[in-house]
Amino acid sequence: MERAHHARLGLFALDTGTGRTLTYRPDERFAHCSVFKALEGAVLLRRESDAQLDHVVRYRAADLAAYSPITGKHTGTGMTERQLIAAAMDYSDNTAANLLLDHLGGPHGLESDLRALGDETTHNDRPEPEVNEATPGDLRDTSTPRALGTDLRRFALGGTLPRQRREEYTGLLKKNTTGGPFIRAGVPKGWTVGDKTGNGGYGTRNDIAVLWPTRGAPIVLAVMSDRGTRNARSDDSLIADATRIALKALHR
DSSP states (O other): OHHHHTSEEEEEEEETTTOOEEEESTTSOEEOGGGHHHHHHHHHHHHOOHHHHTOEEOOOGGGOOSOOTTGGGOTTTOEEHHHHHHHHHHHOOHHHHHHHHHHHTSHHHHHHHHHHTTOOSOOOOOOTTGGGOOOTTOOTTEEOHHHHHHHHHHHHTSSSSOHHHHHHHHHHHHTOSSOTTTGGGGSOTTOEEEEEEEEETTTEEEEEEEEEOSSSOOEEEEEEEEOSSTTOOOOTHHHHHHHHHHHHHTTO
């Protein structure tokens, strides 16, 4: 697949029913790009009270980052933290993500929270849109398929979030609007997918997801890729193709 798509691919898949895993370059680093928004949302849902989540965050037009389809409509009124989480996770709104990062103490604040939860791998260093630079060899804003898949399992299926918040979180993953051509395109008809995508320089394209089959236990899947050349376009079909192959290998 790497030769056919002229790309580097990393994959981590876990069948949570059988415990079986399928991996390819699972511990190699890739720029995570906007995938971090799924981690940011989970950390906030874990640590904030309902009152805090319903607090209105005020911001100005001057605060808007590139690609802010939701926050750009609310500069006069502000948005609650809960609404910002939804905007970041479901629409990949960059201003929403940056406002939430500010609340966490910046990218390194998010990284500290992830370390406390057991993720010793993921680096968070810059806000949007700089997080998407993805220069090969740069450790900033990188992670691995295994680390991101483990995080997603922890937040969406484990006990890190209380039940009500976990249900809220998985609901946000399922409502993501940016994932159509990627993992969602590679699963069998009738399956439910909750995911978060990311893309950046050097042809970087990522998607992490929980898959709920029509029968059987959920599957956690993290697929990361890049193409090594600064102005390369991401090969979006690679993610869907890798998903199909992984599910076949897991006999799902």
